[in-house]
Amino acid sequence: MATITYLTTIEFGAGALKTLPEQLAALGVKRPLVVSDRGLERTGLVGTVLALCPPGAVAFLDVPTNPTESATHAALEVYRQNKCDGVVAAGGGSPIDLAKGVALLATHDEPLERLAAIHGGIARITPAVSPVIAVPTTAGTGSEVGRAALITLDDGRKLGFISPYLIPKRAICDPELTLGLPPFLTAATGLDALSHCVETFLSPRYNPPAEAIALDGLGRIWRNIEKAVAAGGDIDARTEMMMGALQGGLTFQKGLGAVHALSHALGGLKEPSLHHGTLNAILLPPVIRFNEGYVGDKMERIKEAMGLAPIADVASAFETLNRRLGIPAGLKTLKVPADKLNWVVERALADHSHATNPRPATALDYRRMLDEVMV
Ligand SMILES: [Zn+2]
Numbered sequence: 001m002a003t004i005t006y007l008t009t010i011e012f013g014a015g016a017l018k019t020l021p022e023q024l025a026a027l028g029v030k031r032p033l034v035v036s037d038r039g040l041e042r043t044g045l046v047g048t049v050l051a052l053c054p055p056g057a058v059a060f061l062d063v064p065t066n067p068t069e070s071a072t073h074a075a076l077e078v079y080r081q082n083k084c085d086g087v088v089a090a091g092g093g094s095p096i097d098l099a100k101g102v103a104l105l106a107t108h109d110e111p112l113e114r115l116a117a118i119h120g121g122i123a124r125i126t127p128a129v130s131p132v133i134a135v136p137t138t139a140g141t142g143s144e145v146g147r148a149a150l151i152t153l154d155d156g157r158k159l160g161f162i163s164p165y166l167i168p169k170r171a172i173c174d175p176e177l178t179l180g181l182p183p184f185l186t187a188a189t190g191l192d193a194l195s196h197c198v199e200t201f202l203s204p205r206y207n208p209p210a211e212a213i214a215l216d217g218l219g220r221i222w223r224n225i226e227k228a229v230a231a232g233g234d235i236d237a238r239t240e241m242m243m244g245a246l247q248g249g250l251t252f253q254k255g256l257g258a259v260h261a262l263s264h265a266l267g268g269l270k271e272p273s274l275h276h277g278t279l280n281a282i283l284l285p286p287v288i289r290f291n292e293g294y295v296g297d298k299m300e301r302i303k304e305a306m307g308l309a310p311i312a313d314v315a316s317a318f319e320t321l322n323r324r325l326g327i328p329a330g331l332k333t334l335k336v337p338a339d340k341l342n343w344v345v346e347r348a349l350a351d352h353s354h355a356t357n358p359r360p361a362t363a364l365d366y367r368r369m370l371d372e373v374m375v
Contacts, residue, residue, distance in 0.1 A: 001013030001014075001015065001016055006145075006250055007145055007147075007164075007167055007250060007253070008145055008167050008168060008169060008170065008171060009169070009170055009171070010144075010145065010170075010171045010172075010173060010246065011023070011170065011171070011172045011173065011174075012173045012242075012243070012246070013173075013174070013175070013239075014174065014175055014176045014235060014239065015174060015176065016172050016173060016174040017048070017049075017052070017135060017172055017174040017176070017177065018052075019172060020049065020052040020053070020088070020133070020135070020172060021052050021053075021054075023133055023170045023172065024053065024054065024086070024088075024133065026170075027086060027131045027133070027169055027170065028085075028131075029054075029085055029086030029131055029133075030054055030056070030085055031054065031056045031057060031058075031082060031083060031084045031085050031086075032053050032054070032057045032084060032085070032086045032087060032088045032133075033057070033058055033059070033060060033075065033078060033079045033082065033084040033086075033087050033088070033099075033102065034046065034049055034050055034053065034057055034058070034059040034060070034087075034088045034089075034090060035059075035060050035061075035063065035075060035087055035088070035089045035090070035091075035095045035096075035098055035099040035102065036049070036059060036060075036061055036063070036089070036090040036091050036095050037061055037062075037063045037091055037094070037095055038061050038062075040061075040090060040091055040095075040137060041059075041061055043180060045090060045137065045177065046059055046061065046090065049088060049090050049135065053088065056082070057088075058078060058082045058084070060074070060075040060078045060079075060102075062074065062075075063075075063091065063094050063095045063098050064094065065094060065273050065275070066094065066150075066152050066158065066267050066268075066273065066276075067094050067095075067097045067098040067101065067149070067150070067151045067152065068151065068152045068153075068154075069112050069151060069152065069153045069154045070154060071098060072098055072101035072102060072105065072112065072151060073105070075098060075099075075101075075102045076102050076105050076106060079102055079106055080106070084106075084130075085130065085131075086103075086130055086131040086132070086133070087099040087102055087103050087130060087131070087132045087133070088132075088133045088135065089132060089133070089134045089135065089168070090135040090137060091135075091136075091137050091138075092136070092137060092138040092140065092141055092189065093138070093140065093141030093143045093150075093192075093276065096132075096134045096136065096141065096143040096144060096149075096168070097143055097148075097149040097150050097151060098149075098151070099132050099134070100129075100132055100143075100149035100161070100166045100168075101149050101151050101161065102130075103129050103130035103131070103132045103166075104125065104129055104149070104161060104166065106130050107126075107128040107129055107130055108124070108125065108126070108128065108129075110124060112151065112153065112161075113153060113159070115161055116153075116159040116160065116161055117148075117159070117160045117161065117162040117352045118159065118160070118350060118352060119159075121161060121162070121163075122162055122163055125161070125162075125163035125165055125166065126165065127165050128165075129163070129165040129166060131169045132166075132168040132169060133168060133169065133170045133171075133172065134168040134170070134171050134172070135171075135172045135174070135177070136171070136173060136177070136242070136245070137177045137178060137181070138178060138181060138185065138186075138189040138245075139175070139178055139181075139186075139189060139190060139193060139228075139238070139241035139242040139244065139245040140188075140189025140190060140191075140192040140193045140245050140277055141189065141192065141193075141245070141249070141276075142193060142196050142245055142246065142248045142249020142250070142252060143249065144168055144171035144173065144246070144249060145167060145168070145171050145246060145249040145250050145252075146166075146167065146249045146252045147162055147163055147164050147165075147166050147167045147252065147253070148160050148161065148162045148166065148252065148352075149161045149166055150264060150267070152267075152268055156268055156269075156270060157268055157347065158264050158265070158267050158268035158347075160264070160351070160352040160353075162352065171246070173242050173243075173246055175235060175238040175239040175241075175242040176235070176238075178238050178241070178242060179232060179233055179235065179238060180232065181232065182232070183229045183230075183232065183326075184326065186225075186228050186229045186232065186241075187225065187229050187281075187325035187326065187327060188275055188277035188278045188281065188327065189245070189277045190221055190225045190228065190229070190241055190244075190245070190277070191225070191277055191278075191280060191281035191284070191321075191322070191325070191327065192245075192276055192277030192280050192281075193217070193221055193241070193244055193245035193248045194218060194221045194222065194225070194244070194248070194284075194318075195248075195259050195260070195277075195280040195281070195283075195284050196214075196217075196245075196248030196249065196251065196252065196256065197214040197215070197217040197218035197221065197244070197247065197248045197251065198214075198218060198259075198284065198288070198302065199256040199257040199259055199260060199353075200214045200248070200251035200252060200254040200255065200256060201214035201215060201218070201251070201254075201298065201301075201302065202257060202291060202295050202298055202357075202358050203254040203255045203256065203257060203356040203357075203358065204356065204358050205254045205255055205356060207251075207253065207254045210250070210251040210253060210254045211251075211254070213247045213250050213251050214247065214248065214251040214254075215301060215302070215305040216247060216305070217243070217244040217245075217246075217247030217248050217251070218244070218302065218305050218306065219305040219306060219307070220240045220241070220243055220244035220247070221240075221241060221244035221245075221248075222305075222306045222307075222321075223240070223307075224237045224240040224241050224244070225241065225321070225325070226321075226324065226325070228240075228241045229325055254356070255353065255355065255356025256353040256356060257287065257291070257353060257356055257357035257358065258283075258287045258290065258291070258348070258353075258354070258357040258361050258366070258369065259280050259283045259284050259287045259353075260280065260351070260353040261348040261349075261351040261353040261354040261357065261361075261366075262279070262283050262287075262344065262348045262366060262369065262370065263276055263279035263280050263283055264347070264348075264351050264353065265343075265344045265345075265346075265347035265348040265351060266279050266331075266336065266344055267279065268347060269336070269340060269344075272334060272335045272336065274334055274336070278327060278328060278334070279334075281318075281322050281325075281327045282322070282327065282328070282330055282331065282334075282373050283369065283373060284315075284318050285315040285316070285318050285319045285322075285373075286315075286368075286369040286372040286373055287357075287369060288314055288315040288318065289315045290359060290361070290365060290368075290369060291357065291358050291359050292314075292315070293359075294358050294359035295358045295359075299314055302314055329375050330373040330374060330375035331370065331373050331374050331375075332374050332375055333375065336374070338374065341367065341370050341371075341374075342367070344366075344370065345363050345366045345367050345370070346363075348361075348366050349363060349366070
């Protein structure tokens with residue numbers, strides 16, 4: 001086990017969950033709200049987490065697939081009624097993002113919309129945000145060390161809430177918690193993490209330390225994702241995947257790109273409800289093809305990190321990986337209606353990840369990328 005402080009303090013390694021009581025004590029949290037979901041209640045994890053919390057801790061478990069404004073308010077009610085003073089988020093990206101939303105609304109007297117990044121919320125979010133301890137149960141989101149929460153407003157827009165004060169005060173990354181993750185979710189969340197490493201690396205913002213971390217994370221995920229999918233109990237592969245996902249999260253500060261601009265937009269559709277990681281896996285190859293030629297020597301450095309030959313095609317390599325991991329062929333397979341694509345393009349252009357795609361994308365460019373994966 002190791003303790004790392006970079007953006008925040010991370011307890012990393014098999015068995016790290018056991019440190020939860022001391023992390024709560026260090027932050028002075030006496031009545032935490034545990035935000036998780038019904039699936040993790042069935043696996044027994046919620047009970048384990050509650051048992052590690054002080055008496056008086058309560059749980060909110062009705063977290064939707066994509067966190068919503070109304071679910072955030074429902075959790076806030078529980079937080080206030082029980083006079084909670086901090087949040088423990090246990091789960092994938094959705095419980096962690098919803099927990100950040102609760103910690104934000106509990107301390108900021110503003111409508112949620114006004115706190116969104118695209119509405120000037122970055123300047124309105126203060127250090128008053130309640131302390132959050134994130135306990136990821138997937139190796140994917142990186143939200144455990146990220147400064148953003150993605151929440152779908154009641155009007156259907158999936159907006160980013162961004163602030164350094166939204167970074168959880170502690171991330172407890174225990175790869176043992178991912179041992180039971182089924183193969184399909186291991187693949188889809190792992191490819192989300194892979195897309196974070198690729199997109200933050202390609203972002204034009206200057207941040208060499210983040211680029212070094214992103215490339216290292218990409219290599220770890222590339223070398224281990226098939227092992228983790230094929231043999232879920234392989235703790236070494238699970239540990240490497242969790243580190244790769246953590247590294248992807250540590251580099252969010254560089255900004256993401258077109259993959260996430262489009263997947264955030266698609267994730268805002270009420271019907272069908274789409275999995276973020278699956279979308280990113282599908283979108284990554286066309287976005288890489290669009291960006292190639294606009295990123296200096298970075299494609300060469302990506303190939304090096306992945307151990308590919310200099311003549312290899314990165315987009316094709318990711319397409320082959322998607323097939324081997326059983327990712328659905330495209331958006332049509334996921335039942336995305338063709339008549340929603342123009343709405344998706346509009347939302348992508350307004351997304352906070354749009355600005356850091358290395359090659360500026362127009363509405364037509366986005367439409368072409370979507371059409372390429374409408375299979
Ligand atoms: Zn993502």
